[in-house]
Amino acid sequence: MPRRSGPRAIAVAAVAAALLAGCAAPGGDRPDPAGTSATPVSDPGCGAGPVVLRARFETGFPLAKALADEFTRQHPNVTWDVREEQYAVLTRNAPRLLADNPPDLVRLPQVSDLVGDGLLRDLDGYAAWFGWDDWPAAQLRPMRVAPGGRPRGAGPLYAMGFSTSVTGVFYNKDLAARIGFREPATLAEFDDALARAKDAGITPLASFNAGATAGLAFPLQGLMAAYGSPSAIDDWIFQVPGARIDTPANTEAARHLQRWLRAGYFDADLNATDYARMIDRFTSGRALFMLDGDWESAALDRRMPGRVGFFLVPPVRAGDPRSAMSGPPTFGVPAGAAHPDCAAYFLNWAVTDPVARETTVRVGGSLPLGPADAPLPPVEPGSVTAATLAAASQLVADGTGMDFIANATGAILAESWTPRLQELAAGELGPEELLARVQADYADQVDG
Known part of the structure; x- marks a missing residue:
């Protein structure tokens, strides 16, 4: 043939x-x-x-x-x-x-x-x-x-x-209505929604950080996308010589995550919460937001039909293109x-x-994935799957997707991101030291 x-x-x-x-x-x-x-x-x-x-x-x-x-x-x-x-x-x-x-x-x-x-x-x-x-x-x-x-x-x-997966913010529309939430245009507007949820007695963010999974890498990379350049982060993940993770922009992102932790936006048992428990908390209505990937979209449409929305972590400055972990x-x-x-x-x-x-x-x-002219299978209008597909398509069109920071080396997830992020969540490590230690571990793994 x-x-x-x-x-x-x-x-x-x-x-x-x-x-x-x-x-x-x-x-x-x-x-x-x-x-x-x-x-x-x-x-x-x-x-x-x-x-x-x-x-x-x-x-x-x-x-x-x-x-x-x-x-x-x-x-x-x-x-x-x-x-x-x-x-x-x-x-x-x-x-x-x-x-x-x-x-x-x-x-x-x-x-x-x-x-x-x-x-x-x-x-x-x-x-x-x-x-x-x-x-x-x-x-x-x-x-x-x-x-x-x-x-x-x-x-x-x-x-x-x-496929091209995308990570972002899922939200419970019923809980969102209780605080008058609208999808934010800036990171400051998202912060305001988190604060209003906490004041209303709603857990703002469902997340996980137990085991060897580095669950806080999802919100951290979302914040890195808001503050910095996706191509610079990809350079680090792709092991381009001279690339670093401890940049000023990424440091601001880590500081922002620390502020969320100190404000009590996550559950108190974050370091003991695994992925399945995070999903259960979100789907049972015990948290307003969840930073996760579109691999959950189909399941959320089945379990919470019409009740879940999705948006990419917004930029610091209104009007800037959004970027996200996507690939x-x-x-x-x-x-x-x-x-x-x-x-x-x-x-x-x-x-x-x-x-x-x-x-x-x-x-x-x-x-x-596939040819540029390949038709997209139909999805239910208003579903969260429709929202995640639209977000992924926009990232592809804008060229603002980036790989996952846990994919930089074979050992970086288990041996560096996981313990460092658990220490950050426990208040035992600051943002600057977190990134400095990850960078040192990365250098040992790449050069070693």
């Missing part, structure tokens, strides 16, 4: 999916086993015989499993052996997993060190075949890595995603994967098949 040029129309891709499943056999020209170069691929697919794809997905995020189940429904010869693990566990265990017992597909919060160690397959050959190179470049930028593993943001493609949750194909062609074929199917794209919106509440 010849490679088609130009953007892929969704309907054509769906037909091609059925054809490739029947006639393409794994094994044509593939990327080399070491994953270090992008040899042109030929007809990547899953063949006609039985295939078992082994995968590691992230606990608590049902989209990947839902897509895997739909893929099997459309391609009955492919079944899955899926194991789910927490984000921090995936990050910590990825090097050993990919070296000793590599699956075919794995959720990878951080890829730089894995690329440097030759543990991930270069996907450029698949990108050329499937036409991913025709997509808006910003969609794939976070998944490109320079030779040697750093910096990220340029170089070969080493991961793919299903694709990344999946990689290990260099030692048994079925790399089939795994890559699944990744392409997930962003081009109409049913897969609808699943991404319905289950994940997120904006699907």
Whole structure:
């Protein structure tokens, strides 16, 4: 089958999916086993015989499993052996997993060190075949890595995603009406709403900070977006030489978070609250706001239909463009994967098949990746999913999204952000020292 040029129309891709499943056999020209170069691929697919794809997905995020189940429904010869693990566990265990017992597909919060160690397959050959190179470049930028593993943001493609997620502020419309809340244009207006909620006896902010999850990284990065440049934060996350996290703008953001903590805007047991408990507090009406990601949109529409709104953390100055943590949750194909062609074929199917794209919106509440002209599945007007999709689309249009600060290195989440933010919440560490210690830990991990 010849490679088609130009953007892929969704309907054509769906037909091609059925054809490739029947006639393409794994094994044509593939990327080399070491994953270090992008040899042109030929007809990547899953063949006609039985295939078992082994995968590691992230606990608590049902989209990947839902897509895997739909893929099997459309391609009955492919079944899955899926194991789910927490984000921090995936990050910590990825090097050993990919070296000793590599699956075919794995959720990878951080890829730089894995690329440097030759543990991930270069996907450029698949990108050329499937036409991913025709997509808006910003969609794939976070998944490109320079030779040697750093910096990220340029170089070969080493991961793919299903969607562009966005983080921001969910709010309970019933509680909002009690304080006369309107979506704020500035950070000062948001602060005013937090204060009015506290005065009304409403917990202003549901959050989590227990375990190895660094939950306060969500509000902190939202405040970093309000005060500073998303590109400067991305430079730090992508390990661009000379980039730092302890900048004046980020220090102001950390001071602002400390003011929220001291004002009692979070629950008193913040450091003992895990993610599930945060969600329960918000959905049961015990908090007005929750800083979280659009992966909760679909569930919130089911549990609180019509009762949840969403906005991006507003800027310090009215009229400035809004920025936010936004990007694709990344999946990689290990260099030692048994079925790399089939795994890559699944990744392409997930962003081009109409049913897969609808699943991404319905289950994940997120904006699907794909060609610029790919139609967006319909959503219910007035739903929180509609609001998060609109926010993600605006960030893509403005180019003001940024990666997650916990993705800077493989160890930065568990070994630095988590303990430092817990110390900040407990009043044992100040904003300046928090960022200085994270920067020192980062330098040791990057240079070490």
